[in-house]
Amino acid sequence: MATRRQFLLSLASAGSGALLPGCLRGQSDDATPNALAGVRLEPFVDPLFLTPVLRPTSEISGSEHYRITLSEFQQKLHRDLPPAVVWGFEGITPGPVIAAQRGRAVTIDWLNRLPARHRLTIDHSLDGAGKDLPEVRTTIHLHGGHVSASNDGYPEDWITPGKQQRTVYPNRQPGATLWYHDHAMGITRLNAMMGLAGVYLIRDPAEERLGLPAGRFDIPLVLQDRILDARGQLVYPVSDSIDAPSVAEFFGTNILVNGRVSPYLDVEPRLYRFRLLNAANSRMFQLSLVPGQRFIQIGSDGGLLPEPVIRSEIFIAPAERLEVILDFRGREGRRMMLVNNAPTPYPSGGGPVPGLVMQFRVGRPLSADIDTGRIPDTLRAVPRLQETAAVKTRSLKLVEIMAMKGQPHRVLLDGRRFMDPVTEDPLNGSVEIWEFVNTTLDAHPIHLHAVHFQLLDRRPFDVRRLERTSEVVLTGKVLQPAPEERGWKDTILCPPGQVTRIITPFAGEPGRFVWHCHMLEHEDNEMMRPFLLRA
Numbered sequence: 001m002a003t004r005r006q007f008l009l010s011l012a013s014a015g016s017g018a019l020l021p022g023c024l025r026g027q028s029d030d031a032t033p034n035a036l037a038g039v040r041l042e043p044f045v046d047p048l049f050l051t052p053v054l055r056p057t058s059e060i061s062g063s064e065h066y067r068i069t070l071s072e073f074q075q076k077l078h079r080d081l082p083p084a085v086v087w088g089f090e091g092i093t094p095g096p097v098i099a100a101q102r103g104r105a106v107t108i109d110w111l112n113r114l115p116a117r118h119r120l121t122i123d124h125s126l127d128g129a130g131k132d133l134p135e136v137r138t139t140i141h142l143h144g145g146h147v148s149a150s151n152d153g154y155p156e157d158w159i160t161p162g163k164q165q166r167t168v169y170p171n172r173q174p175g176a177t178l179w180y181h182d183h184a185m186g187i188t189r190l191n192a193m194m195g196l197a198g199v200y201l202i203r204d205p206a207e208e209r210l211g212l213p214a215g216r217f218d219i220p221l222v223l224q225d226r227i228l229d230a231r232g233q234l235v236y237p238v239s240d241s242i243d244a245p246s247v248a249e250f251f252g253t254n255i256l257v258n259g260r261v262s263p264y265l266d267v268e269p270r271l272y273r274f275r276l277l278n279a280a281n282s283r284m285f286q287l288s289l290v291p292g293q294r295f296i297q298i299g300s301d302g303g304l305l306p307e308p309v310i311r312s313e314i315f316i317a318p319a320e321r322l323e324v325i326l327d328f329r330g331r332e333g334r335r336m337m338l339v340n341n342a343p344t345p346y347p348s349g350g351g352p353v354p355g356l357v358m359q360f361r362v363g364r365p366l367s368a369d370i371d372t373g374r375i376p377d378t379l380r381a382v383p384r385l386q387e388t389a390a391v392k393t394r395s396l397k398l399v400e401i402m403a404m405k406g407q408p409h410r411v412l413l414d415g416r417r418f419m420d421p422v423t424e425d426p427l428n429g430s431v432e433i434w435e436f437v438n439t440t441l442d443a444h445p446i447h448l449h450a451v452h453f454q455l456l457d458r459r460p461f462d463v464r465r466l467e468r469t470s471e472v473v474l475t476g477k478v479l480q481p482a483p484e485e486r487g488w489k490d491t492i493l494c495p496p497g498q499v500t501r502i503i504t505p506f507a508g509e510p511g512r513f514v515w516h517c518h519m520l521e522h523e524d525n526e527m528m529r530p531f532l533l534r535a
Contacts, residue, residue: 037227037253038226038227038228038229038235038252038253038254039081039228039229039230041078041080041081041228041254041261041262042079042080043261043262043356043359044262044263044264044337044356044358044359045078045079045080045264046078046079046260046261046262046263046264047260047263047264047265047266048219048221048257048258048260048263048264048265048358049258049259049260049263050216050219050258051092051094051095051096051097051198051199051220051222051258052092052096052097053096053097053098053099054066054068054090054096054097054098054099056106060107062104062105063104063105063106063107063168064100064104064105064106064107065106065107065108065109066098066106066107066108066109067108067109067111068089068090068095068096068108068109068110068111069089069090069091069111069113070087070088070089070110070111070112070113070114070138070196071087071088071091071113071114072085072086072087072114072115072119073085073086073087073088073091074086075088075092075093075195075259076232077226077228077232077254077256077259077260077261078228078232078254078260078261081228081230081231081232082231082232083232084228084232084233084234085119085233085234086194086195086234087114087119087191087194087195087196088195088196089196089198092259093194093195093196093197093259094195094197094198094199094222094224094258094259094279095180095196095197095198095199096198097198097199097200097201097220098180098198098199098200098201099201099203100169100171100200100201100202100203101171101202101203102171102172102173102174102175102202102203102204102205103171103172104171105168105169105170105171106168106169106171107166107167107168107169108140108166108167108169109164109165109166110138110140110159110164110165110166110167111164112136112138112159112160112161112162112163112164112165113161113162114136114138114161115136115161116134116135116136116160116161117135117136118135118136118187118190119194119234120190120193120194120234120236121236121238121245122135122186122187122190123186123244123245123246123524125243125244125246126186126246126524126525126526127185127186127417127418127419127526128155128156128185128186128418129185129186129187129524134160134161136160136161137158137159137160137184137185137187138158138159138165138182138184138191138196139153139154139155139156139157139158139159139165139182139183139184140153140165140167140180140181140182140183140196141153141180141181141182141183141449142167142169142178142179142180142200143178143179143180143181143319143447143490144176144177144178144179144200144301144302144321144452144490145169145171145173145178145200145450146170146172146173146450146451146452146508147167147168147169147170147450147508148168148508148509148511149450149509149510149511149512149513149533150511151167151168151169152449152450152511152513153165153167153183154183154512154513154514155183155184155185155188155418155514155528156185158184158185171202173202173302173303173452174202174204174206174207174302174303174304174380174488175201175202175203175204175206175207175303175304176201176202176299176301176302176303176321177199177200177201177220177275177277177299177301177303177321177323178199178200178201178202178321179197179198179199179200179222179277179279179319179321180197180198180199180200181196181197181198181279182196182197185418186524187524188520188523188524189246189250189281189520189521189523189524190236192279192281192520193226193234193236193250193281194234195259197222197224197279198222199220199222199275199277201220201275202303204303206380207303207304207380210374210376210379211371211373211374211376212273212298212325212373212374212375212376213270213271213272213273213325213372213373214273214373215370217268217270217271217272217273217373218272218273218275219265219272219273219274219275220258220274220275220277221257221258221274221275221276221277221358222256222257222258222259222277222279223255223256223257223276223277223278223279223280223285223316223357224252224255224256224257224259224279224280225250225251225252225253225254225255225256225280225281225283226252226253226254226256226261227252227253227254228253228254228261236250237250246521246524246525247521248409248521248525249281249282249345249519249521249522250281250282250283250520250521251282251283251344251345252280252283253354254354255340255354255356255357257357257358262354262356262357262358262359263358263359264358264359264360264361265358265359265360265361266361266363266364267328267360267361267362267363267364268328268362268364268365268366268367269328269329269330269331269332269362269366270328270329270366270367270372270373271325271326271327271328271329271372271373271374271375272325272326272328273298273323273324273325273373274323274324274325274326275299275321275322275323276314276316276321276322276323276324277320277321278316278317278318278319278320278321279318279319280318281318281519281520281521282318282344282345282519282520282521282522283318283342283344284315284316284317284318284342284344284346284443285315285316285340285342285357286313286314286315286340286341286342287313287314287315287316287338287339287340287341287357288312288313288314288338288339288341289326289336289337289338289339290336290337290339291334291336292312293326293327293336294310294311294312295310295311295312295313295314295324295325295326296308296309296310296311296324296325296326296327296375297309297310297311297314297322297323297324297484298323298324298325298375298379299321299322299323299379299487300320300321300322300323300484300485300487300488300489301320301321301452301487301488301489301490301491302452302487302488302489302490303380303487303488304323304379304380304487305379305380305382305483305484305486305487306378306379306380306381306382306486306487307377307378307379307483308325308375308376308377308379309483309484311484313341314484315342315493317443317445317491317493317518318445318491318518318519318520319445319447319491319518320445320491320493322484325373325375326360328360328362329372331362332362332363333362333363334362335359335360335361335362336359336360336362337356337357337358337359337360338357338358338359338360339355339356339357340354340355340356340357341355345441345442346442346443347443347495347496348441348496382486382487382488384454384486385431385454385503385505387433387456387503389431389503390431390432390433390503391427391430391431391432392426392430392432392433393432393433393434393435394424394432394433394434394435395435395437395472396413396414396424396434396435396436396437397413397414397415397437397439398411398412398413398436398437398438398439398440398444398446398494398517398527399411399412399413399414399415399439399440400412400439400440400441400442409525410525410526411440411517411522411525411526411527412526412527413515413516413517413527413528413529414529416529417526418526418528418529418530420529422512422529422530422531422532423529424515424529424530424531424532425531425532425533425534426504426506426531426533426534427506427534428506428507428508428510428533428534428535429506429507430505430506431503431504431505431506432503432504432506433456433501433502433503433504434453434501434502434504435499435500435501436492436494436499436500436501436502437461437466437472437499438494438495438496438497438498438499438500439463439466439467440496441496442496442519442522443493443494443495443496444493444494444517444519444522444527445491445492445493445494445517445518445519446491446492446494446500446515446516446517446518447490447491447515447516447517447518448490448504448513448515448531449513449514449515450508450513450533451490451504451505451506451507451508452488452489452490452504453488453489453490453492453502453503453504453505454481454486454488454489454502454503454504455481455485455486455489455492455500455501455502456481456501456502456503457478457479457480457481457501458478458479458495458498458499458500458501459474459476459478459479459498459499459501460474460475460476460477460479460497460498460499461473461474461475461497461498461499462474462475463496463497472499474499479498489502491518506533508533509533510532510533510534510535511532511533512530512531512532512533513530513531513532513533514528514529514530514531515528515529515531516528516529
């Protein structure tokens with residue numbers, strides 16, 4: 001374990017988690033060890049790209065209907081670089097915002113018009129990524145959506161170029177910031193690196209009555225990290241093994257916000273609502289403002305919190321969403337930087353690489369005819385689930401198996417691989433407690449499909465004793481949820497050496513779903529399991 005950690009720390013300082021660079025196919029002169037660090041780019045020279053809201057093409061039986069094309073194209077990621085070859089939706093990455101209404105269904109035809117050959121190196125040793133399968137495969141998952149199994153984007157329900165996938169999202173859940181992304185078995189990390197992600201909003205009349213900042217003052221911010229070479233192209237590292245080229249984790253040397261490297265945003269001296277999505281493969285973000293200013297957090301994965309939470313910094317793991325309000329009133333003429341201080345790998349890694357996320361410039365005049373919004377004292381009722389409501393408690397270990405001679409490195413959920421028989425089978429309509437026992441050195445963001453849950457607590461345990469005896473012996477103080485974690489969640493951070501307990505009401509159409517670590521390099525490397533929602 002220590003050997004791997006030292007290895008990752010040394011590579012994190014260079015901005016990556018691998019030995020060798022893996023550029024887009026067809027490139028060679030930049031494929032040197034220096035390519036792992038990428039090029040140095042001046043921050044705050046590109047305006048923030050304000051992702052457009054996509055309009056439905058028609059209505060089908062009362063459902064809004066969209067036709068969304070996945071394709072390859074070129075997109076400029078920084079002023080000083082040529083356009084990069086990327087993948088995305090409707091010709092942009094991240095894809096356009098889909099804005100749904102609570103209680104009104106959305107039907108989407110996802111049209112795969114990607115090339116037949118992948119731009120990044122496929123690891124055929126991974127389950128579901130064999131040489132007998134097409135290189136380019138996609139299946140779109142609505143992350144945070146309460147959907148049926150047939151519309152969830154199950155990892156094996158992929159389509160190939162030239163085909164289409166139809167999904168129906170009922171949107172019978174409170175307003176929230178969700179997102180859509182590819183979930184193809186064994187290549188999710190590669191498809192995400194190429195750009196297949198976008199924001200999906202569920203708007204809620206009850207939320208709109210609160211008077212929060214809205215319209216052009218309600219802005220999604222999609223956080224990603226990338227390595228770019230001197231020609232502006234993506235660099236994704238590979239290992240030194242020809243037979244197993246996948247890497248343990250990925251940490252880029254540039255932070256992208258809405259598909260641009262460290263952009264700036266001109267703002268008015270008013271309240272703004274920002275919906276943050278961590279769409280990075282592996283990177284955690286710990287964000288603060290310089291000069292110092294407070295965040296007012298109003299929402300998390302499943303929508304609004306019970307009440308606003310004042311925070312000096314915010315933490316967001318891969319796949320998590322945070323909704324915050326920033327108050328720029330009285331700050332005319334000022335500039336503020338959003339900076340990242342999370343170590344990589346998290347939590348025991350070195351310094352953040354890089355640290356600059358974006359800049360806010362309070363330079364626009366106030367639109368006097370438009371309400372500046374407000375921050376109510378109460379946002380939403382979130383009744384706490386009681387442990388007595390649970391009919392079953394499952395103890396599930398997060399495990400890392402180090403590479404032995406002739407064997408690959410693996411990260412597992414409860415010691416099982418994806419293809420092993422289903423062991424998690426909650427009954428529809430029941431409530432269960434799941435305990436994630438993290439025996440590894442990494443913090444893992446664990447995501448359950450099709451449901452939301454509440455965090456009960458975190459409890460330190462004796463890792464060495466568990467390794468000797470398989471007993472989970474709790475030590476130290478029980479850590480109660482912080483105020484910002486008291487809303488509904490679909491992705492929860494599980495720190496090393498702790499038991500993270502969640503309580504989940506399982507309700508919906510019975511079928512097969514998945515739960516997994518949302519560090520995509522882990523997910524593709526066996527840290528994903530099916531669960532069966534029983535009738």
